[in-house]
Amino acid sequence: MPTHDRRTRILDAAEELFAVDGFDATPTARVAEAAEVPKGLVFYYFPHKIDLLLTLLKERLPTPTKESVADVVRRGDPAGSLLAVHRSLGLEDHDSLVLRTIIFRESGTHPEVRDHLRQLRRSLVDLTESALDQAVEWTVAKKLLRQGAETFVAVMLDHANARRAGGALPDMKGAAAVVALAVGTPAPA
Template sequence: MPGPRRRRTARADGDARKLILDAAEELFAARGFDATPTAAVAAQAGVPKGLVFYYFPTKESLLTTLVTERLPAEPLADVADLVVTGQPESTLVNLDAALNLRDHHSSVMRVIIWREADTHPAVREHLRRLRSYLHDATIEVLRASSPFAASARALDSSATAWVAAMFAAAGADRLRDLDELARDRAEDLRGVARLVVAGLAQLSGAGA
């Protein structure tokens, strides 16, 4: 006669779900989504394959959950605390640090997002939302910290440049990590911040 069924607990459920997402993150980054069977995710997580489908009805839902939960499209609820009045350069560096795009976990997620955006519309839309959020957040902190009145056109161009710089710095950090080289941290971005703010002033007529 079979023994009583063990009741699942919230903690056990949470642990299993996290293990599955951890395994998917590692394997999708290393092999790609299409080349990673669900069975491999289950084996990596140390759970039955059926448990993967219990949490994620389809393999695609596993990918979209991983992306939306681990690299949110709107990562900061409020950027006001990042603003240093009259010091837009420091404010931009604060924004980069708060977003934490340069840590190992974020870099792995970006590998997945950039790779899968080509073939998965949901991932592509998430990437668009993330970039739009970063652009708008940059405009907000620049407007709040600038010691001069910046034009809308100048703010838009400066935000585009700064978002590109943050992603470029994050990519450079990942290459350093792969080669086990020391990172430059925020110092390599501070010079770019100066250029962005100088361009903001020039485009707004404050640098004339």
């Protein structure tokens, strides 16, 4: 059996078990059992249990880059561009939902996870600010662009979490319109 398949099965099992039972409540022996590999192989690939969790976050919940949404920005349409960024990021996708369940649960007790969450949020704000800056056709104060990006990211994260929890979804179109108005553009019809 190829090495990659075993490593992938370990990560798949860990992701599923961590999402259901939590990181601390999931022994590595259970991960090995679910992956159908010897326990020693888990430690071969992931010397410490925390390495399993961090690898899941780094490999399966990658930090988005400006290139990942470069094609969705429309000059002169900040609200539409923000909505396109939201759609292209797919924060409410199923795979992302499982990992976000893990990351939000574990961020309170594991500083490494909290750091990853902060980095993810920072990258989302940077990306959204860049998209907003590219979409407006005039100069907007950097502070205002940053505030607009932070506001929209907060709503995107709330939207993703509401989908995970089954709550009422925030109005993404309305949030994009508010941010667009804040930077001086008319709201979409």
